[in-house]
Amino acid sequence: MQIILKENIENLGYKDDLVKVKNGYGRNYLIPQGKAILASTSAKKVLAENIKQRAFKEKKIIDDATALGEKIMALEVKIASKVGSGDKLFGSVSALDLVNSFEAKGHKIEKNAIAIPGRTIKRLGSYEAKIRLHREVSIQFPFEIIPEKK
DSSP: OEEEESSOBTTTBOTTOEEEOOHHHIIIIITTTTSEEEOOHHHHHHHHHHHHHHHHHHHHHHHHHHHHHHHHHTOOEEEEEOBOSTTEEEEEEOHHHHHHHHHHTTOOOOGGGEEOTTSSEEEOEEEEEEEEEETTEEEEEEEEEEEOOO
8 A cells, every 4th residue: 555644754754755554554543643645646646746846945954954964973972871880881871862962062853863773872882873864864973972970
């Protein structure tokens, strides 16, 4: 079954994407929840017209996202965390900790735009997170987890 997404859905696609899903998922969840519409020929024509009209605006948004990505890549983020024996952390470091460190430096990034391998980190060291700034713009952001000073 082909559907047109009305909003961003994690692990499926972005708003206005034409995606293929299993019939039950589309009919029983996405369409009744208002997250998607059935991709009929008329709906596809309307979608094509909307995308054509938004093409100019989209270019500016992509340029802004690219510029934000360059600013973020210039940052050096070190997250301090309490450490137990060895290099194990008390608790863990997640995407929320990265969001807080970006906000402290004056950049607003949504939590669901940050993907950390394994979702949480439980050891000291250097890591990379994938930050999705736009449908077509994503960056690999290096950061480091250091022991908290007493």
